[in-house]
Structure formats: structure tokens, C-alpha cells
Amino acid sequence: MSAAALEVNNVWKYYGDFPALRDIALQVAPGSTMALLGRNGAGKTTLLRIVAGLSKASRGSVTIHGSNVRDESTRRRIGVLGHGISLYDELSAEENLMIFAKLYGVANPKQRVNAMLERTGLERVREGLAREFSRGMRQRLAVARVFLHDPEVLLLDEPFTALDDRAIAVLQSLLRDMSQRGRTIVMSTHQLREALELATHVAMIQRGKLVYAGERKQEMLDDTGWLYRTYGEN
Amino acid sequence: MQQQLLKFALAGIALAMFSWVLYLIAYVLPAEANVAAYQIIYFHVPSFFTCFTGFFVGLVASGMYLATGNFKYDSFAAGVNEVALVFATSGLALGMIWGRYAWGIWWTWGDARLVTMLLCWLLYAGYLVLRRSVEEPSTRARLSAVISIIGCVDVGIVYKSIDWFRTQHPSAVLEFRGGGGMGPGMEYPLLISWIGMLCLGVLLAMVRMKQGETSIEIDSLRREANSF
Amino acid sequence: MYFTGVLTIAAKDLRAEWRTREAINASLAFMLVILVLFSFAFDPGNPEINIPALAAGLLWMAYSFAAALALNRSFARELQNDCLDALIAAPIPASALYLGKVLANFVLLLAMEILSLFIFSLLYNVKVATHIWELLLVIVLGTWAMAIMGTLFSALTVNLRLRELMLPIMTYPFLVPALMAAILLTDALLHGEPFGPKNTLWLKLLAGFDIIFTSLAVLLIDTVLVG
Numbered sequence: 219m220s221a222a223a224l225e226v227n228n229v230w231k232y233y234g235d236f237p238a239l240r241d242i243a244l245q246v247a248p249g250s251t252m253a254l255l256g257r258n259g260a261g262k263t264t265l266l267r268i269v270a271g272l273s274k275a276s277r278g279s280v281t282i283h284g285s286n287v288r289d290e291s292t293r294r295r296i297g298v299l300g301h302g303i304s305l306y307d308e309l310s311a312e313e314n315l316m317i318f319a320k321l322y323g324v325a326n327p328k329q330r331v332n333a334m335l336e337r338t339g340l341e342r343v344r345e346g347l348a349r350e351f352s353r354g355m356r357q358r359l360a361v362a363r364v365f366l367h368d369p370e371v372l373l374l375d376e377p378f379t380a381l382d383d384r385a386i387a388v389l390q391s392l393l394r395d396m397s398q399r400g401r402t403i404v405m406s407t408h409q410l411r412e413a414l415e416l417a418t419h420v421a422m423i424q425r426g427k428l429v430y431a432g433e434r435k436q437e438m439l440d441d442t443g444w445l446y447r448t449y450g451e452n
Numbered sequence: 453m454q455q456q457l458l459k460f461a462l463a464g465i466a467l468a469m470f471s472w473v474l475y476l477i478a479y480v481l482p483a484e485a486n487v488a489a490y491q492i493i494y495f496h497v498p499s500f501f502t503c504f505t506g507f508f509v510g511l512v513a514s515g516m517y518l519a520t521g522n523f524k525y526d527s528f529a530a531g532v533n534e535v536a537l538v539f540a541t542s543g544l545a546l547g548m549i550w551g552r553y554a555w556g557i558w559w560t561w562g563d564a565r566l567v568t569m570l571l572c573w574l575l576y577a578g579y580l581v582l583r584r585s586v587e588e589p590s591t592r593a594r595l596s597a598v599i600s601i602i603g604c605v606d607v608g609i610v611y612k613s614i615d616w617f618r619t620q621h622p623s624a625v626l627e628f629r630g631g632g633g634m635g636p637g638m639e640y641p642l643l644i645s646w647i648g649m650l651c652l653g654v655l656l657a658m659v660r661m662k663q664g665e666t667s668i669e670i671d672s673l674r675r676e677a678n679s680f
Numbered sequence: 681m682y683f684t685g686v687l688t689i690a691a692k693d694l695r696a697e698w699r700t701r702e703a704i705n706a707s708l709a710f711m712l713v714i715l716v717l718f719s720f721a722f723d724p725g726n727p728e729i730n731i732p733a734l735a736a737g738l739l740w741m742a743y744s745f746a747a748a749l750a751l752n753r754s755f756a757r758e759l760q761n762d763c764l765d766a767l768i769a770a771p772i773p774a775s776a777l778y779l780g781k782v783l784a785n786f787v788l789l790l791a792m793e794i795l796s797l798f799i800f801s802l803l804y805n806v807k808v809a810t811h812i813w814e815l816l817l818v819i820v821l822g823t824w825a826m827a828i829m830g831t832l833f834s835a836l837t838v839n840l841r842l843r844e845l846m847l848p849i850m851t852y853p854f855l856v857p858a859l860m861a862a863i864l865l866t867d868a869l870l871h872g873e874p875f876g877p878k879n880t881l882w883l884k885l886l887a888g889f890d891i892i893f894t895s896l897a898v899l900l901i902d903t904v905l906v907g
Contacts, residue, residue: 234589235672293771302762308699320688321770574853585840598900613857
């Protein structure tokens, strides 16, 4: 039995006495792409933040490829894309990427940064300051940052929301590449269509509890509301 | 039931201790001690002792919270630190009254204890302000635990440094108060008073702690009601 | 690897600050304003007012007020665009992130203070060149204390509503022992006395403060940043 890429072991998260996450147990096999569904406030972002190491679980643990997610060596293998673009307005595209290349210990940082700039179509504006970019360009730069260190596990929180067409295309192409190379992807989403097309597995959270976790079924693609109707409350 | 009994017991002891001290002051102590201003020392100094004890207990409780994540420790630390702040206030007030009565001034920067107490007061007032600004209980507990720990360490440093400062720059009028000026037979009322204050402090901390736990409960019920 | 992280963060902060110069301009301007205003508060022509006796206190007051302005932005600037999350998720320990910022703040503050020192010396006719190295040592130690505490509180208050207000309210009382030692040492040095038996106590206090609180901050910063 191959080791899971991501294991969430009976995780609870309390805010005071209120359980935002209740006994979440989830396994994501290596090489799979999991779409994490659920209404707003269900706990998707809370769970993703814990998996990314940004938050600590009140009870339970999360391991990535067997190691604790708060270890530095583990964090090096994870890529996180949150709601914001996580880039510095006052610095240029190149400078922004170089910072993260150094923090993640990327070998040959200059080469890698150039490669990512080309891949996201930002080669020509490498020295432009991030604040001068259009929204779509900033989004593409954010995507470049996430894939910069070639992570084994990618965590994306509602990645398709607020992306323009070009950025969506770039992201989808990069995600397909990752998937083909056997990397693991977990993304929470509202944009069911784009996410479900890429997903091999689906999990759904309702009110802090995991109500479904399994392979993506054809019914989900045909009728995007199917999952909510079958497993969710109305 | 047990808690109620304990609270009554503490209140009883505190009352007994304070009555005893007042009795001692009024009837037993020798005449030199009977200057009204001087008698404040029996409440002023124990106030400071209780306050420092409180800060230290707060430090330990905060450390326990960070180690275990159990909210009881957070409520306890908050209660103890708040009560310590109350005793700091009373110590300051009594000190100022004494100063006014004995030397005609409400405040002086030359008195090591007053200045130390003022700084400690500011430190823990900051602690309370922080607690009020954070609504989410886990974050609030975490951040206030950190402040409680560095606050108590700073209290130690402040105390020592102002002490050193005043030994280098002694201020003739006020230094006698530093423990001197009290004959041997006159110290035990301090101890009695301190015991009384400690009991009072524990009692108040227990009440505050219960309030803290209730407010966490209310907060989580509210979250539950507002979630869907 | 640890130090690479610290230096990367410090370099980033300094570079970003140099591009906009917001904090530098505000702090420097504020420092100069204080120095100038002070001369109006006390009539320099009045022989009863002993400016040299007040000089050390004035200098450190100017330093600490200007520091509050600069330190506030330290972690706050990471909130824009959600950079803080990206830094916490990065494979560097929280203490490396913290020390990187402390280093950047320290360098920034030190540069501004040295500049202001010479302006101060000019405006108030105070000789700073005698014992200049000892003076610089005191300024370095005192500035480190401000950087450590200010950056820690910046991290602590980063998500709070009244951040700009809370940072100074909370930081200043903590800094009093360090500021007191710095002022006493500066006072002696400005009056021409080198470090002697009277002063070593304060030097030890200042150094001890720096060591104790740097260690405490490094230990506690992970708790502060990761919820």
C-alpha cells in the first residue's frame, strides 16, 4: 500500500469551544488531484490552512509524505496558493520570484526564475514593479511563485476565483503538467466545472464534517449540483 | 458546592486577617507606629507583594496554557493578572495617599517602588487592552499568554533596574521607607495583612475565572448559532 | 541555511523600504521635528535651563518616538496581498522570519539615528565626538532593544483592529529599563566621562536586556505567528 501523499488524521479545530472542524480523516493518494467542495463557512479554508502549516490543529495531526507539516523539510515540498497574490508591490517580478526561490532553496535560482517567467508569459516585464501590473499579470505572477520550487504537493484555495481567462489557461496547463508528473494537488473550489475536469477525487465538507470522500464520479461532471443534493443538507 | 465553600472560606479568612491587622494597629502596636500615615504601610506594601505574586502565578498559568492548550489555564491567567492589576492600583493609590500625607506631594519620581509599580501597571494594562481587542478565544489566549510571560520577566527587570537607579541616585527624603524605619516587633502585621490579601486575591481570581469560562461558552454558542 | 533565510528577509524588507521610503521619510521627519520643537519648549537663552543635562533624554526620546513609526509597519506591510501567509508557509522557521525583520529594522533605525545624532550635535551644541565609539556602542545596544521589542509587538498586533495605537502603548513600558540604561550611559558620555565603575552596571543591564529578550522573543515568535 503506497504511502499517502497527504494524511489528515482525526483533525479537530476549535475556536474557543466551537468546533470549526470535527474529526476530519482524509487520505490523498500520491498523484491524485482532489477537489475539496463545500459551502462558504463549511471549513474548507480552515482545513487547507492547517494542511499548509499556517494554522495548528487543536487535535489530531496532518502528515505530508509521512512527515509533520510544520517541519521545514516538509514545507519545502509544498506549494500554497491562497486568496491573495502574496507578492510585494514595490518589488519587480524578478525580485519577487528570487526571494521565494532563495527561501525555498531552489537550485540555480536565476535559471528557474527565468523559466517560470517565460512559462507564465511575463518574460518581457520581468523588471516591472508588481504594482504596475494589470490584475491578470499579477495573478500569473502569483501562479509562477507557487510552481517555482516544483512542489510535490500543491494546495490551492479557490484558485479559479477571480482569475481572468489567460490566467486560468496558464494555471490549468501548469496543473495538468503537475498531474502528469505524478504530483499531488488539493484544491478547494466553488468553480465546480474547472476543478472537476482536473480532479480525480472529490471530498466534501459540511459544517466542519467530512460528508463525502472518494473518486470523482461521472454524475458529478454531468450535473454539478449532484453532490450537494446527494450528500449535503438543503 | 465545593467551590462555593472555598470562596466563603477565603472571604472569611481575608476578613479575619484584615480585622486582626486593624486591631493590632489600633491597640497593640507601640506608639511610634501610630502615625496614621505610617499605618498605611500595612496595606500598601502587602498590596505590592500580592501584585507581584499574581504576576508570577500568571506567568506560570500562561506557560501551562501554551503547553497544554487547555482554556482553563487561560481563564486562570487572565483572572490572576487582572486581580494583580487591581492590587497594583490599590498599592499605587495608597502610596500616593501616604506621600501626600507625609510629604505633601501626590507623586514623586524619586520613589523606586512607586515608579516600579506604575510601570508594571502600564505593562499589565496593556495586557488587558490586548485581551479586549481580540474576540476569538484561541487567538486571545495565545497572544495574552505571550504578553503575560514577557510581562512578568520585564517586571523583574524593571524592579531591579529602578532599584539600582535609586541606590545610585538616592533621594534623601524618601529612602527610609525601603524596609528601614520599622522596628523588629512591627513586621508581623505585614505578614498577616499579606495573607489576608492573598486570600482576597485568590477569591477574586476564582470569580473572574468563572466569568472567563462563561464568556468562552457564550462565544462558542454564538458561533454555533450563526453557522449553518 | 538559517542565516540565508534571515538575510533574504532582511534584504527584502530593506529593498522594499528603500523603493518607497515611506517609513524612512516619516521617521526621519518626525525625529527632526521633535529635535526642533524641543528647542521651543525650553528657552535656550535661559541660563537656568541646563540643556546639556537634558540632552541625553531628549535624544533618546526622539529616537524612540521615531522608532515607533518605523516599527509599526514591520509586519503590517506583509498583510497587503497576503504576503504574511506565504512567508509563514515558506520553509524557514518563524524565528528566522522574525530575526530577518529585526535586522532590517535595526539597520534602518541605526542609520536614521546616526544621521540625527549629528544634527542634534549641531542644533544643541553638544560635543559627541569625544568617546564616539562608546556612544555608538550604547546607541547600537539601545536600538537593538527597540528593534527586538518593536518587531515582536508588531507581529503580535498585526491582526488587531487598533494596531497603530496598540503598538506604542504596549511597547514603551516594556522598553523602559533599556531606555533608562541607554539614557544614563549617553548622559555620562556626553559629559565627557568614559565607561567607568559607575557605568558598567547600566551597560550590563542594557546588554542583559538585549540578550534576555532576544532569546525570549525567538522562543515565543512561533506561537505568536502561527495560530
